[in-house]
Amino acid sequence: MPEIETPQDGQGLEPRPYTLRTRRGPVEVLLYESLHAKAGVLLAGGVGGGFDTPALGLYPRLGEELLRHRISTVRLKYRHAADLAEAVHDVLAGVDFLLERGLERVALVGHSFGGAVMIDAGAQSPWVTTVVGLSPQSYGTEAVSELHPRSLLLVHGLSDAVLPPSCSLSIHERARGRKDLELLPGTGHVLDESAERVFTRVRDWLLHELRA
Structure with a gap:
């Protein structure tokens, strides 16, 4: 378990x-x-590092909205934003942090590189209930077949010029159990063009999957 400094x-x-x-x-x-x-929900971005957020501030919006539903949220900054194994380690430390605060169910949400990170981390933690990949890369998602019985939501823009929608299609095809894929017309990698739809879709999915 990670040690925690006074906030x-x-x-x-x-x-x-x-x-x-x-x-x-x-x-x-x-x-x-x-x-x-x-x-609780754990949110992380991609290789841009920092407290990166897609879809016009999706992560802070979710953090504030989920409080109204008595769900805690953590936004996480990787130590090494392009190292998959190290990023998975960071996310699992974040899951432990939530468990230490009395939480019993955790959802993981990641954008781009973070989508692969969350799939890998989710497959390793029995406390994870669901994983959401936003414009995820397919590299590093071999563990998606091991996510079951955890659920999986994938959201991808059809105009993504960084990671084509075929990445999500490949992940979805290899996933087992409860899964869903939404492809958004006219939407690029950061999902800004469909920010309101992404917020609603992810929020509703998380509320459904984290219900007692």
Whole structure:
């Protein structure tokens, strides 16, 4: 389990920053915490690093919205944003962080490179209920067949010039169990063109899959 530093004071719906001390180095997260929550969501971006978010601020929107449903949310910054194995380690440390706060069910959401990270991490953690891949890369998703019985949602723009929609089609084909794929016309890699649809789709999926 990672050690946790004392957070800075937070206000209102603003997330509180924490640093998770792991054997491989510190992992920075932002926590939107709902007291007595039993379910949580972990969000991470792609190789851009930092607290990256797709779809016109999707991640902060989800963090604030899910608080209203008594769901805690963590946004995570990878230590090494292009190293799949290290990023999976960071995400699993984030899952442990949520478990230590009393949560029993966790959803993972990742964009681009982060989609592959979340699939790999989800297959390794029995506490993960569902995984959401947004414009995911197919490289590094061999573990998708091991996600079952966890559910999988994939969202991809048909105009993605960075990672073609065939990436999500390949992942979807190899996944077992409950899975869904939404392809968005006129939408590129960052999903800005369909930001409202992405927010609604992901929010509704998470609420459904994390229900008690």
